[in-house]
Amino acid sequence: MSNKIQEIQSRHALIKELVSKQEISNQAQFQKLLKLNGIKITQATLSRDLNELGIIRVPAPNGFFYKINTAGDQSVLRSRLSEEIISIDHNETLIVIRTFPGRAQGVAIVLDQSNSTELLGTVAGDDTIIVIPRSNKNIKKSLENIKIILGIN
Amino acid sequence: MSNKIQEIQSRHALIKELVSKQEISNQAQFQKLLKLNGIKITQATLSRDLNELGIIRVPAPNGFFYKINTAGDQSVLRSRLSEEIISIDHNETLIVIRTFPGRAQGVAIVLDQSNSTELLGTVAGDDTIIVIPRSNKNIKKSLENIKIILGIN
DNA sequence: CATTATCTTGCATAATTATGCAAATTTAAA
């Protein structure tokens, strides 16, 4: 059998399919479902697959279930992040980032998740982000920090 | 020691604080950090706390780390305002409140409806609220005011 | 108060997930 990559990709596709269609609570159950669909792998491989796909186990009132980690996808966007940004400006107290329409939320999430101590937080609308710096005194430093996080020169 | 609830709430607050400020990769490490902050609990209790708070362990390229679950079951939390709040911070001119994902609007409404003369207004995103104080001069007073309104000690 | 019910926690351990290593397979290179 040639083309291992396709084999893995289709297995990953099935895993994502399954996780989105039913509530799976552990890997043993997951394994069974895969088997029913003709995919036989060990728990070890499944564990690796789930981590690669960013599929996580979340607690719920009635047990646990697997779901796709939304934050995981942000890393993919990071490469094109700078293309979504129109301008970064500031006054004495605030930094304002303008983005393409509908992209503010996505960009803001990256800033939030950077956990930079320079930034107190962000609020994003549709195409505008307001960034609150930790202090007004070195706001230029915060600005530099933002540019680094977003990968802008 | 009376008022167990407060004790638990402050422990939960510390847990949320820790998880949002650093990358914690397992419960043993978590336990140590809590101990450094004067909270001694077993791994079992920590496990229960994390599940109650919807804090999950997510895979990353360089290991695992805990984070607050987006789209967590807020049903449990909905009753307790203070449990929805991760941190309250400020700089010279603004106050920034971080909340659980999707809870910023709900918390902001409480602040808005308090009609406090200390607060000019709020702007809320998904998990961040910006509060604008009446004056920059006594921002700490506004901070206290907010904590009273939200029932935080 | 006294009594009962509810809640919280630790202990010990079960349940579950992650991973080092070696074998097998696949891909790349010569």
Add this chain to the structure above:
DNA sequence: TTTAAATTTGCATAATTATGCAAGATAATG
């Protein structure tokens, strides 16, 4: 094709997390 490098996988087990149970603590009730 042969050889070498890289990738994938299973096995066994380590590492980590969840939980039944009992004891103690707290809250509720009369």
